[in-house]
Amino acid sequence: MNLHLNGHEVESSGSVLDVCSKAGVAVPTLCFDARTSVGGHCRACMVQVDGRMVAACSTPARAGTRIETDTEELRQYRRDLAELVASEADAVGRAGELLAQCGADGTRYPKLDRSGTTDASHPYLRIDLSRCVHCRLCVRACAELAGQYVFAMTGRGADSAIGWGGSAFAATECVSCGACASACPSGAITDVDRLAPKTPDERVVTTTCGYCGVGCGLDVRVDHETIRAIDGAAGEPNHGHLCVKGRYAHTFVRHPDRLTTPLVRDGDRLVPASWDEAYARIAREFARLRGHVAVLSSARCTNEENYLAQKWARTALATNDVDCCARVCHAPSAAGLRGMLGAGAATNSYADVDRADLLFVVGSNTTASHPVVGQRVLRAVMERRARLVVIDPRRTELAAAADVHLALRPGTNVPLLQSIAHVIVAEELVDTDFVAARTEGFDELRDALRAWSPEATESVTGVDARLVRRAARSYATAAAPMQMHGLGVTEHHQGTETVRLLCNLALLVGAIGHEGVGVNPLRGQNNVQGAADMGCQPDLLTGYAPVADERVRERIAAVWGSPLPGTAGRTLPRIYDAIEHGDVRGLFILGEDVVQTDPEADRVRERLSELECFVVCEIFRSATSELAHVVLPGASFLEKDGTFTNGERRVRRVRQVLPPPGDARPDWRILLELMAATGAPQPFTSPESIWDEVRRVAPAFDRASYAAIDAAGLQWPVTASAPHGSALLHRSTFATAGEGKARFAIVEFVPSPNVVTRETPLTLVTGRVLEHYNSGSMTRRTRNAELVEADLLEIHPDDARPRGIVEGAAVRVTSASGAGHFVARVTSDVQPGVVFASFHFLESATNELTSGVVDRVTDCPEYKVTPVQVARA
C-alpha cells in the first residue's frame, strides 16, 4: 500500500497532505489546522498526483500514485496565488511568511489599498481584517474547538469578510477562549499576548494548567521572568484548546499584590519576617500544641506537596486531622464511587465524550466550570449530533443545547434519579445480562423503585413526568451513554447517596466498563483528585488505604520510618467544631481561602480567630490569611515542579516556568523545611524524589515515573499490568471486595433541612462563572475582571417584578446565616423561586449566606440549597 512521493516510496494513508507531513515534506497551507476539519478552499496546498493538480488536504492518498510537490508548474502556481492573496491581505505571521516564501513580490498584482475592519473592544482579542487571507480557520476553530458560533464569513467574492454579527466584538457571545487567535495564520485575529513578536531568549515550557480539574496541557512561551503567551499543548486532554482562564489569566503571577516575604503577627498587624523567624515560631507553637494541630491541604497544590502535607500531619504533628478542599466539593463522589465500584474516581476519560452518542450531564454547568470539557460536549452535540440530557435547575449553556433538560427544583436529585431508574426498570430497559453478571441486589432495587414513578415524584421535583420518561429512555437506549456530574450532585444533604444513584443508573443499563460510557465526576480544582489520592483525608492514607487498617498502617509506617496515629481524624467541618471545643488549637492551611469559600463565613472567621497558632501558606493575602499568626509566601503553579492529577485520573507533569517572586518559595520546599523544623527531616531533594516515594506507598502509581508520564501524562492505575495507564476502569470486574460485583444502592429520600420559609421564600444556588476561578484571587488580578466585574444574582422575572428589581439593580440577599450584596440579572434561565449567585468576589459575601447543613455521609457542605430573601439594596 505504498506510493511515490517526490520519487521516494512511502506508505499511503490518510490524505495526500498527511502523507507529505509524515514524510517531512513541506507543503504550503493557509486554511489547514490539524485541530479542525479540512477547509480545502485556500488552494495553497496544491500538489500533483500523477500529473494532476489536486488540493493535498482534501485528496485521499491512493496506493500506486506518484505525488510531486515541487515542480516548476507548482512553483509558478504558488507564486501566482501568493501574489494574488498578498494583493488583498497585509498578512503577517505564518501566512505572511508563507506568501513571501512563495515569491509574492507584488510585481503583477500590487497590493490593493483595502482597509479592513479593526476591533479592540475585547480585553484580550484584537482584530484587523486588512490582514485576513480568507482561510476561515477562525470560523472553524470557533465552531469545532469551542462549540461556539461567533464568527461567520459574510459578503461574497472579493468583498467577503469575516463578520461577527454586530459592531463591537466585545458585545458578541464570545467565550474568550482564544481558539480563533490560536488558529488564525495571518494576524487578522490575534490577542494581546500574541501581538508582540518572538524574542531571541524566548523558550517554551510545557506544563499543566492550575485552574480547573480538566488539567489542560499548556505550552507556555516565556522570556526570562516574563510570560509572553500560553498555547494549548497537543494531545489529551485538550488537544491544543484552552479557555479564557488557561490561555489568558496568567498575569496574576507578577501582580504587585503577590506575597514575597513571610509575615508574622505583631499585635493587630502582620509584619515581614525572615523565613527562619517564621519557621522558628511555627516549630515552637506546633510543638507546644502537638496533638491539637490540624492540617488543611490544598487541591491547588501538587501531588508532591499534598503528600508531604499529610505525611507531616501524620508524623511530626501526630494527627489524622488532615483534610483538603475535596471535602467541600467532590468528597461525596469519591465516597459514593468507592463504595459502589471500588474506586473513588472517574470510571473513564474525557476522550470518551467524542465516542458517546448520549451525554448525560447532571448538576454541572460544564461550559463555565470545566470549559474545555464543556465545549467538547457542545461540539459533540452541535457538530456530531450526539444527544444530550441535562439535569440542572438552571438553563445553562448545555441545558439550552440539550435534547432533554430536566429543570428540577434544587434539592430533589434523589427523587428525580429514582424516577429515572423506575422508568428503566418498569419499561424493561434494563441490560439484564450485565445486571446478572456484574451486579448484586437488583431484586431489592426493583422493589424499592416501585413507588418512584415520575408521575409520583412530579410534585416534588417539579419536572414533567413525560420529560423524565424521555430522558430515561434516551439514556437506556443509547449505544454509548456517558454520564458526567458536577457539584450540583455532591454539594447537597444527600450528595453521596445521589452519586450512588448515578451509579445505579449506569449499572442498570450496563453503561460502565467499556469505551464511551461511564460515571464521571467533573473534579472541580486542578488537583482535587490528586489531593485525595495523596491521602489528604482524615480516614484514608495515600492511595486510599484506610487509616483504621493496622496492616496498611504498618506497611506505610515502614516506608516512612515513623508510626502513624491509628484512628481516623476529623473532616474540615468537624475541625471547626473541634476548634470551638478547644480540641484543635493550631491549624496549618496550604493555599485555601476558607473564609471566602467555606459556608457560614461568619462562623469560619470566628473559629479561626480562636486558634492559638494559625499558619497560612498563600500567594496573595486573603480574608483567611488576615487572621493568621504566620503567613508563608508560596508559589503559583507556574513557579514550581511536580504533578497534578486531573478529573480523569491523568497524572501530568507541572514544570517551573519562572521562579517565584521575591523571597517566595515553592510550597514543596516550604513543607520540607517545616518538616525539618518540626523534627521530621526528609531525605527528598526534588519533587521527583518525593514522587518516587509516593510510587512506593501507593501501588496505583507504581509505574508512573516522571519519565513515563513525561508527554501528556498517564491515567492511574499505572502498574506493571497497565504500564500505559488506565483510560478505562472496571472493564471486567469492579474493584469491590469479594467477587468484584457492584451492589445496587437502596436510597431513601431525606429532604434537606434547608427549606424555604415565609421570611426566606427563595432558594439560593451558588456556583461559578466561566471567567473567574473560585475565590477570584488569581483571575481578579487579570483582565478577566474586565469581562466580569461582579458576582451577579440571577433571578426570575416573576420573582424580580414584585420586589421592584430590574436588570442591573443592586440587591441585598439575606439568609439565616448572614447577608450578601449582588447586582441583579433578571433572567428566565433560573426558575421561579430559585436564585443563583457566584462567589468569586469577597465583597458580595455569597458564603455569608450558605448554611451549616452538610452531606449526610461525607460532611460536604450543602452550597446548592439555601433559603434566602432578596430585596432591592
Added chain:
Amino acid sequence: MTIALDRDADLRRRLDQLVTRYPQKRAALIPALHLVQDKCGWLHDDAVRFVAAYFDTTPADVLAVITFYDMFHRAPKGTYEIAVCRNLACKERGADAVVKGLERALGCREGETSADGLATLRTFECLGGCTEAPLVAVNWRYFRNVDTAKADAIVANLRAGKAPIQEPRPEEPTTPKNEIYLTRRMRDANGAVDLATYRKSGGYETMTKALGMERDAIIEVVKQSGLRGRGGAGFSTGMKWSFMPKEPKKPHYLAVNADESEPGTCKDRLLMERDPHSLLEGMVIACYAIRAVAGYIYIRGEYLYAAECLERAIEEARAGGLIGPTSSHKIDLHVHRGAGAYICGEETALMESLEGKRGHPRPKPPFPAQSGLWKSPTTVNNVETICNIPFIVDKGAAWFRTMGNEKSPGNLLYSVAGNVKKPGIFELPLGTTARTLIDLAGGMVDGFQLIGINPGGASSGFLPPSKLDVALDHDTLKAEGSMLGTGAITVVDQKFGMVEAVACFAKFFEHETCGQCGPCREGCAWASRIVERFLHGEGTTEDLDVLSDLLDNSVGKTICVFPEALAGPLRLGVKHFRPEFEKLVKGSPTAAAPATSPAANF
C-alpha cells in the same frame, strides 16, 4: 420591531408552514428571509435577531447568509426596488441610457433611494430577460424592452400608486417549420398552460404510464435517448440517474436547477411561466425513476413571476391528486426561491443554498448521487432537461434520436439576443448553426454589424463571424475551444465592441465568485481589473500575458469550475479578437481617454 415580528401571528404561521417543506428546518432560512424582508422592507438588526432566534442560530450565522445574496438588503430601501439589468444583451440595447433615464425620473443616483422614498434604483447582473432587453424589474416584476420613455412611464405609474404588474410575453416563441414538442403546448394554448389545458392535451398520462414501469427501465430509456443536460455541462441524463443507489438507505431527492443566471440565457423561464405542468410531470417521473421522495425546484429569486406560476401549478396538481400526499406515488414537489447568486446554479452550491447556507460549492467527491441534499443521494437536473423527460418516456428513445445529431440528440431551446431584429427563443434540433438562428431572428438591426458571437452564455468562449456555420452542439463547440452551454447566442456588434463585451462578462464573474477559493476570489477580481484597464486606455500588451497566466493558474485549481467559466470568454476573447485589445493599448492613438469621474457622466 422585534416585538412586532415576535407577535406577528401571520408571519409565524407562514414560517411554520415553510419549514414543513423540508426535512430540516434550516432549509427554510432563505425563503424565511424573503418573507421577513417583505414584511420589514429590509433586514435590520432586529429582523436578523428574530430570524436567528427562529432558526436557533446566531445573528452572525444569519448575516453570513444574508450578505451572500444580492436580493437581501441590510439598509433601508424605497417602497419599490428598481433593478436594471446591466449584462451584455441589455447593455448592448441601451441599459445605460435606461439607468440615466431612471436616475432623472427618480432624482437619485444608481444605488440610492429617491428623496420621496418611492424607489431604490440599482443595477443588477443578468436578470434572465436577454431576449427582451433592456429589462427592468420593479419589485421583481419584469418590464421588457425598456427605453427612456418607458422608464419615465414606469416611474410615473409608481408615483401614481399603481403597483407594478409583470408584463406578459406578447409574442409566441418563434417556431420554424420543424417538429417541436417542448413549446408546442404553449403555442397551441396561445398563453400559459393551466392544468385543464395540460390534461386535455394528454398531460400527466405519461406520468401514469411511467409509474407502471420498472424504475430502471425508465432510466434505461432516458439513457438510450442520449439526452444530455440542458443546463450547460451536457452530461448524459440517463447516466446521471443511474448513479443513484438502487436500494435507498436514506431518502433520495431530486433538485431541479432553475437558477437560470447565465448571462444570455432565459429559456427555462419560458417553460416555467408558460408550461409549468410539463416540468412537474417530468419531475414526478424523474423522482420515481431515481427513487426520490421529493423534488425541489431551486428557482433564482429574481424569477418571482415564474415561481408564482409554479406554485400555482403545484397547488393545482396537489388538489388534483397528481402529486403530494394524496397522490398514488406520494412524491411531493416544492418551489424554493434563491436570493440572487449565480454560483447557486453550480449543483453543489445549489444544494448548500437549498439547505439554507451560503452558496459555497462543495468539494467532490462525494458526488451528489452519494451525498447531496441533507447528505442524502440527490440528482440535480436542469428545467429544460426535465421537460424533455415526459416526451422521451412517452415516445421513446428512437423518436428522440430522430432530432439533432448522433451525440447531441433532441431539440434545444436556442435563443438569440443582442442587436438582432427579432430576439427570441427557438426550439430547434441540436446542431443548428448560428447563421440559421440569426437569420430566424431577423438578422442584425440596421446599422449594426456583427463582429462576434457568444454562443452559449457568459461562460462559453466568444467566436468570430468566421465560425457562424459551425454546428451548435456539444462536441463541435468543444472542439472550437468554446461550448454549447445553454445554447443562448448573444451577438456582439461593432458599436459595442468586443473588449467591452469581454469586460462585461469579467465584471460579472468578479461579482459572482463565491470567494472561498483563493485563486478564484482574487483571480476574478484581477481579471476584471485588467480588462477594465483597456477600456480606460491604461492596458498594456503585458497585461494580456498576465491575464493568460492568471487564467492558467486558476483553471483546474479550485473546488468548482468557476475559473473555467471566467476563462471561457476571456481566453477566446483575447485569442480571436486580440487586435481589438491592441487598438486600446495605452498610448495607442485609438485608445480610449482615461476614465472620467462618474459624476461627469451624470
